[in-house]
Amino acid sequence: xxxxxxxxxxxxxxxxxxxxxxxxxxxxxxxxxxxxxxxxxxxxxxxxxxxxxxxxxxxxxxxxxxxxxxxxxxxxx
Numbered sequence: 001x002x003x004x005x006x007x008x009x010x011x012x013x014x015x016x017x018x019x020x021x022x023x024x025x026x027x028x029x030x031x032x033x034x035x036x037x038x039x040x041x042x043x044x045x046x047x048x049x050x051x052x053x054x055x056x057x058x059x060x061x062x063x064x065x066x067x068x069x070x071x072x073x074x075x076x077x
């Protein structure tokens with residue numbers, strides 16, 4: 001019997017944080033945790049809600065102070 005779970009929509013909300021890198025060649029980068037960014041999507045940190053993604057105070061403070069174009073992305077949308 002084939003298991004098709006990977007093709008069914010998951011009801012759990014998953015969020016991640018992304019921004020445009022200051023290095024043009026890197027393009028979009030994803031928050032990997034511990035004040036680190038990665039260009040590898042699979043290495044991103046995920047969150048169970050937008051509120052938990054936005055609880056990363058250091059990052060969101062930088063959005064204001066440094067003009068970062070941060071976005072909390074709902075992967076289920």
